[in-house]
Structure formats: structure tokens, C-alpha cells
Amino acid sequence: MKTILEASNISKTYGKKGTAAYTAIRDLSFSMNEGEFIGIMGPSGSGKTTLLNMVATLDPMTSGEITIDGISVSAMNEDQLSDFRSQNLGFIFQDFNLLENMTVFENIALPLSLRNTKLEKIQAGVHQVSAILGIGDLLEKYPAELSGGQKQRTAIARSLIHEPTLLLADEPTGALDSQNAATLLDTLADLNAERKVSILMVTHDPRSASYCSRLLFIKDGKLDRELFPAGTREEFHQEILAVLGDLDRRPVAGVRI
Amino acid sequence: MILKLAFNGLKKKQRDYLILFTGLIISIAVFYMFLTMSLNKEFILQNSVINNIQAVFLVGTVMLSIITFFYLFYTNSFLLSLRKKEYGLYELIGAKKFQIRRVFQIETMAITAISLAIGLMLGIILARLVSWLLMNSLNVEFTQFKIVYLPAVFWTMAYFLTASFITSTVHNTRLAKSSIIELLHSDMHNDGIPAEPKGSALQILLGIFFLGIGYSALYFMEQLRFIGLFTAPAATTLGTYLLFTALLPNIVRNWKRNKRANFKGLHSFTSGQLNFRLSSLKWVLATIAMLIALSAGAIAGGFAFKNNAFTSIDEYWQYDATLYNPGAAETAVLNSIPVDEQLTFRMKLDDEFMYLVQEELNASPPLIRDFVTYEVVRPDPLPEKLDIVDGSQIISDQWFTALYAINPALEGTKSTRIVPLEEYELAEGEEISILLARTDDFSAYIGEWQKLDELQLDVYTDLFTGFDPKTDSVATKYSQFKAQYAIASGTFFMGFFLGLAFLTMMASILMFKILSGASNDIRRYDSLRKLGVRRRLLENSIYREILVVFLFPGILGLLHVFVGMRMFTFIMDDPYYRLWVSILIFLAIYGGYYFFAVHLYRKIVLPRQ
Ligand SMILES: Nc1ncnc2c1ncn2[C@@H]1O[C@H](COP(=O)(O)OP(=O)(O)OP(=O)(O)O)[C@@H](O)[C@H]1O
Numbered sequence A: 001m002k003t004i005l006e007a008s009n010i011s012k013t014y015g016k017k018g019t020a021a022y023t024a025i026r027d028l029s030f031s032m033n034e035g036e037f038i039g040i041m042g043p044s045g046s047g048k049t050t051l052l053n054m055v056a057t058l059d060p061m062t063s064g065e066i067t068i069d070g071i072s073v074s075a076m077n078e079d080q081l082s083d084f085r086s087q088n089l090g091f092i093f094q095d096f097n098l099l100e101n102m103t104v105f106e107n108i109a110l111p112l113s114l115r116n117t118k119l120e121k122i123q124a125g126v127h128q129v130s131a132i133l134g135i136g137d138l139l140e141k142y143p144a145e146l147s148g149g150q151k152q153r154t155a156i157a158r159s160l161i162h163e164p165t166l167l168l169a170d171e172p173t174g175a176l177d178s179q180n181a182a183t184l185l186d187t188l189a190d191l192n193a194e195r196k197v198s199i200l201m202v203t204h205d206p207r208s209a210s211y212c213s214r215l216l217f218i219k220d221g222k223l224d225r226e227l228f229p230a231g232t233r234e235e236f237h238q239e240i241l242a243v244l245g246d247l248d249r250r251p252v253a254g255v256r257i
Numbered sequence B: 001m002i003l004k005l006a007f008n009g010l011k012k013k014q015r016d017y018l019i020l021f022t023g024l025i026i027s028i029a030v031f032y033m034f035l036t037m038s039l040n041k042e043f044i045l046q047n048s049v050i051n052n053i054q055a056v057f058l059v060g061t062v063m064l065s066i067i068t069f070f071y072l073f074y075t076n077s078f079l080l081s082l083r084k085k086e087y088g089l090y091e092l093i094g095a096k097k098f099q100i101r102r103v104f105q106i107e108t109m110a111i112t113a114i115s116l117a118i119g120l121m122l123g124i125i126l127a128r129l130v131s132w133l134l135m136n137s138l139n140v141e142f143t144q145f146k147i148v149y150l151p152a153v154f155w156t157m158a159y160f161l162t163a164s165f166i167t168s169t170v171h172n173t174r175l176a177k178s179s180i181i182e183l184l185h186s187d188m189h190n191d192g193i194p195a196e197p198k199g200s201a202l203q204i205l206l207g208i209f210f211l212g213i214g215y216s217a218l219y220f221m222e223q224l225r226f227i228g229l230f231t232a233p234a235a236t237t238l239g240t241y242l243l244f245t246a247l248l249p250n251i252v253r254n255w256k257r258n259k260r261a262n263f264k265g266l267h268s269f270t271s272g273q274l275n276f277r278l279s280s281l282k283w284v285l286a287t288i289a290m291l292i293a294l295s296a297g298a299i300a301g302g303f304a305f306k307n308n309a310f311t312s313i314d315e316y317w318q319y320d321a322t323l324y325n326p327g328a329a330e331t332a333v334l335n336s337i338p339v340d341e342q343l344t345f346r347m348k349l350d351d352e353f354m355y356l357v358q359e360e361l362n363a364s365p366p367l368i369r370d371f372v373t374y375e376v377v378r379p380d381p382l383p384e385k386l387d388i389v390d391g392s393q394i395i396s397d398q399w400f401t402a403l404y405a406i407n408p409a410l411e412g413t414k415s416t417r418i419v420p421l422e423e424y425e426l427a428e429g430e431e432i433s434i435l436l437a438r439t440d441d442f443s444a445y446i447g448e449w450q451k452l453d454e455l456q457l458d459v460y461t462d463l464f465t466g467f468d469p470k471t472d473s474v475a476t477k478y479s480q481f482k483a484q485y486a487i488a489s490g491t492f493f494m495g496f497f498l499g500l501a502f503l504t505m506m507a508s509i510l511m512f513k514i515l516s517g518a519s520n521d522i523r524r525y526d527s528l529r530k531l532g533v534r535r536r537l538l539e540n541s542i543y544r545e546i547l548v549v550f551l552f553p554g555i556l557g558l559l560h561v562f563v564g565m566r567m568f569t570f571i572m573d574d575p576y577y578r579l580w581v582s583i584l585i586f587l588a589i590y591g592g593y594y595f596f597a598v599h600l601y602r603k604i605v606l607p608r609q
């Protein structure tokens, strides 16, 4: 199986030289295969968002190396990073980050417009992906006219339309009720299973995590343990709850420098 | 406590305030400068033509004070909208309504006071600059002129403090009427989704119709006179508002219809931004189009008026110099410049009559402008015998004009007798020779004409009993030019600075409107950056978006000016004279504001590199 993401010994230290520095990620390594649906879990402040942002090339790392689809991101300049993001990555943000001044159609089409794709292809793409996500009849609306779940599905459609190598999601269910969250995760799981989209998702929610094919637990900036599903989703859910309880009970091992 | 909180809130919105109040500061400075020019003793004491400048600047002061009042009213309501939410919070934590109102009023007055301090200082510099420029262009010395003129300081302060007190009181009553909830939610309303325009085609047609009426009124101002004077501004303003409010939201809609262009690069985002912006700014933009028309019109009007001093003087004076008994000094001056035509006439004065030689007049009839045909001609030869009715000789209208051209100082003071040479030789009385000289360009030798006028003063004292060079003057082309030019220069500076003040006010409104929404846009640009849009592309989108916002009022405003300048054919020969210079000046200032707005906006919405 092909490795699409390789993070080796990455660290992230916040704070400038001289001021009190804080290391959010320390010496962390993991790799991800094509078609995996990885969940990242951990207590608040453990460095999940920091890790995701580094993989997303939004935040430079202090040391270590990240390779996505065989390309090392640390050597690229700002424009190359921009291009890399628009070509290879899809994002779903916790607060949707839809552009309110554009219609749903325009929002979804944006990644393709940016690559100057032909209009016919854009239209075909938008209709296809919006049909999959069940928002085909909302295309001419503005985000302000949508419900939270519809906005989130629009955001997913936008993150998928250019068929990225890797889909990154930071707490995609954070702003949704349990009903909408379940629908969303079903969608993500379907996409992962049927269209082989690789997904890296940060989540707090054990139920959301139970949809993943592998879970990474992070604590104090380090990889604490890995978990693979065995049995049904409900059994996996229970297992996750147990691990989280265990993580909380153990004394804090993080050190401030 | 509340005061302290309010002060902190004020500090947070520093940038917005600064932008809004540059307009106020410039207006104060120009206001003070105008007042100083119109009230200063220099011009009252100067017993010369220059004291007409006073009136010019007084007109400027009045116009400026009217527009400034509206500007103050407008900015004050922005001020309130900026702080509403904060006031709501104070109320929530237990502040009384009257306390909040007091805070708002104190804030407004404090800002006006600060602006006054800065504006007056700037105004003093401006007064120095303009008086210096005027002295230079008129070639006179101002001895009594004070740039720090206390009555002007007093009236400037009185006007602005009163005006801001009135506007803040009006807004205070509005503040008092709104409930806590209204205040707290005042910034919640996002830009509304632009509604599907209804009946806009009709509105656009109406707008064009009224603009057409306004433009026709401007064009036919000479025929329409008073009706035109009222119809033109009313119909033009109405047309502008109708057209803008209906057209602007539709324009972007139409762009978006071209899907191929819209779904290319960041275009869909840019047009999305514009779609929201233009529909929320349509009223402001229409107002700005009118202010642009006023400001560019004031600059161009002043400029054309200055030029008019040159062209109109040539209308009435065909000869550049009229010299009585020219001596060696005068001849030397004349010899130093290329003279196209030079005529000499003799004249004798006795107690009753002025005698002129008929042969001399017929041999070289001077150029005159015929008042009926308006052409420059030489009068037909005089008939042999001139009848005398009621004690005056009967001559043609053209010769009547010609006599004034030959003898501008004395004609009309005594009865003229045009007589044959023999009769002239017999006449008693002192002989005076008069020399008329003409060049092809009066304006090229202003210095020489001035010198000739000075040299002639001695001759006048000799010739005309009771002539006192300190108080009396003789009408010459140069002296009349100087008078016109003084007023024209005054008008030029007045127009220029009035235009500048209008322009600053409108630019600060526009910039404020763009920038106060920028904090909402930070998130949008951040999202785009995350999605992988290159910085260059984001910058281009900003340049384009703000350009369109600046462009529409700019175009319509300039169109108003192009048509509106015709109105001045009333009082000027060529109101379009070098209009492009004024337009260039305007464009330079307006363009400067555009780039400044882009710069500020970019600094707000894009992360530092
Ligand atoms: N820009 C920053 N500057 C300094 N410290 C930061 C910065 N961003 C995050 N941190 C710190 O790094 C640590 C990890 O933050 P991160 O946002 O990655 O946590 P998280 O795991 O996503 O938490 P949560 O579950 O609450 O979202 C936190 O202690 C945080 O205070």
C-alpha cells in the first residue's frame, strides 16, 4: 500500500527566542497509507490542531520533516505552499469557513476556478459532488441562508471537488447536533470507503472517532498510543471511552521548558 | 469610570476615527484660511482692486460651511454606529442612559476640539501659503496681512463647535430612543444578501431621464436662466441617486452572468465581494459622485476663471498699451518687445472741446470690436462733413467705440470734435499725442505693460489737473487686467481649496465605509489563504474590488463636471480651457486616495509577510 503522509520527528515550539517558549509537539512521528481514515484524539491543549496545521502546511514546524505524496513540504516557499495546498489538500474547518459573499455553487467551485478549470468541467463537478452530499438544490443560496449541517456539507463538497490526495478536518462535527454529526460522519466514511479519499480528522467526540480506521492519541505533544477498530462500531466506541478515561487518570507527564 | 471606559473604546477605534476626521481637519484648515482671507484688514485697507478678493473668499466660506455641516452630520452618525454596541454593554453593566449620552456628547466635542487644534495650525500654514502665492501671482506686497488672525480663529471655532454640538445633540436623541437590545445587536447584522432587484429597469430609465433633464438644463443654462439654475442641480442629483441605487446592484449581477469569466481564478470571489459592497454602498457612492462633481467642478471652475482673465481682456481691448505723450522711456520699453501695430494720434484740448484730426483717423482707423456683430473690425472712413446735433458730432457707432479705444482716459469728459487738419492746426490748446500699440500676445509681456503703466503716472500727473497717483487711476488694458486677474486668482485658489476640502471629505467617507467593514473580511481572506490562494492573487482581488468602488462615482462625477462646466459660459469665454489640467489634478488626488485605501485595507485583511 502506498504511503501518502510521512511525518518524522516533527516538533513545534511556540514563542520567540528569549521569551518563555512552549513546545506543543515534540519529536512526533507517524505515517498514513492511502485510503486510511485516521482520527486524532487527545485532551484539550495536547497539540492536535497544531499537528493538523503543520500537516496542512499552514504553520511551519520547528524541526522534523513532513512528506505528502512523496513531496517534502519543509523546503517550499510561500507560493509553492499555496499551490500545494490548492492542488493536494482539502480542508474542512470547525467553523466551516465558507465565503458568505458567494453562493453555495461558487463556494464549491472555488478550488476548480483557482486552477482555471473549464466551465463545463466545473459545472459537472459541482453537480456531481453536491448530489453526493445532498445539497444539489441549495446551489444558488448564500451561506447565510443555510443551516449548520448544510453549511458543513457545502464545506465538504468544496474540500472534495478537486479530488485532493488528503482531506484534513478539524473537529468537523463540533458545531453540529448529534443527528447532523452522524449524517456527516456517514458521508465521510462513505467517501473513504467508496472513493478511497484519505482523511485525517481531529475530534474530541468518541462517537465521531469510532468511524475511523485508526486512531492516534496525543498527549502533551507526543503520540501516546494507537488504536485499531475491532468488532462493531459500538464496541470500538466503548473501547475509545475506556482509553480516554485511562489517559485522564494517568498523571500529567508533560514538561514545560 | 464610564469616561475611562469610553476613552479606552475610543483608542481601540483610532484608525476609523483618524480616517473620518482627516476630512474634518482639512475642512477646518480651509475654512480658517478662507475666513482669514476674507476678514483680514489687508484687503479692507488696500484701496485697490484687490479688495474684491474678500468677496470671493466669503462665498467660498459659505459654500464650505454648508457642505461641512452635512459632513459633520454624516460622520457623527457613523461615530454613533461604531460605538453603539459598546454603549449597550455599558448600559448592561448598569450605566444610566443620561451618562451614556453625556459620554457620547463629550466624545464628539472632544474630537472636534482636537480636530480644531490640528486644523487651525494647518489653516495658519495654508493662509501663509495662499497669501504668498497670491502676492506672487499679483506682484503686490501684503503689508498688513496677518496669518494668525484672531477673529478668524474665533469664528472658525465658533462655527465648528456649534455645528458639532447640534449634530451630536440630534444623534443623542436617537441614542436615547434605542433600547439595550438594539444597541447590543447593532453590529450583529451581517451584510444583508442583496435582494433581487425589482423594477430596477424603470428606475434606471427614470434616473437617465432626470440626468438628461439636469444635463439639458446645464447645457441651455444661458437660455433657461433662473429656471435652469434650480432645475440643473435638483434633476442631476435626483438622477444620480436613482441611477446609482438601481444600477450598481445590477452591474455586478450582470458580470456574474458571464459564467466563463466568473469562474476563473478569484473572479467569483471579487465579484461576490462587489455584489455585497455595491448594494450596501449605493447611497454613499451616489453621494460621493455628487461630491466629486462639486470638488472637481470647483477646481476646474477656479482654473477656467483664472484663464478667463486673459481671454476676456482681449475681447474688449484690441490695443495692449495706450500711451499719452510717450517719452524716451516708454519708447525704449516698446522697442524691447515685438509690436505688431503702432498707431499715433494727436489731440488738442481747449476749455470746451477735444479736437482730433480727421485725416489721421481715416488714415489709420484703429481695430475695434463691433458690439453688434461681435467681430474685430476697423471702422469705415468718416464722411467729409460731420453733422452736429445738440452740440455733439454725429458719428457711427463703430467710430464711437474707436474714440474710446484711442482715448480711454478722457473720452466722454469733453465734447469731441473731429476736424480737418487745417482747422486742427488753428485750434488753441495744449497738444497731446496718444500712441496705441498691439502685440500678438498680451499675456506674454505683462511685466512691460506694468512698467509702461508706471511710467505713465508722471504723464497723468502733468496732464490731468488734480490727478493723484495714490488714489486715482486711469483705465488701461493692464490696470483692468490686473483687477480681473486679482479676482480670478482669488477664485482660483478658492476653487482649488474648496475642491480639496470636498475631496478630502468624500474620500474619508468612502475610505471609512470600506475599512470599517474590513474586519469582517479578515476571515474571508484567511480562508482563501488556507485554501491555497497565492498572496499575489489576493492582492489583485483587493486592487480590483476597491478600484470598482472608486471608479463608478468617479466616472459619473467627472461626467457631471464635463457637462456642468458649460454652465459657466454665462460668465466666461471658455470654461473648458485646459480642463484636462484640473482633471489631472483631481485624478492625482483621487488616485492617491485609492492607493491609500488599498494599502490600509491590505494591511488589515492580509497577514504580514
Ligand atoms: N500560536 C500559539 N502560540 C503559542 N502557543 C500556542 C499557539 N497555538 C497553540 N499554542 C499552545 O500549544 C498547545 C497546543 O495547542 P493546540 O491548539 O494544538 O491544542 P488542541 O489539542 O487542538 O486543543 P483543543 O482540543 O482545545 O482544540 C496549547 O497549550 C496552546 O496553548
Ligand SMILES: [Mg+2]
Residues within 6 Å of the ligand: A048, A049, A050
Ligand atoms: Mg484544536
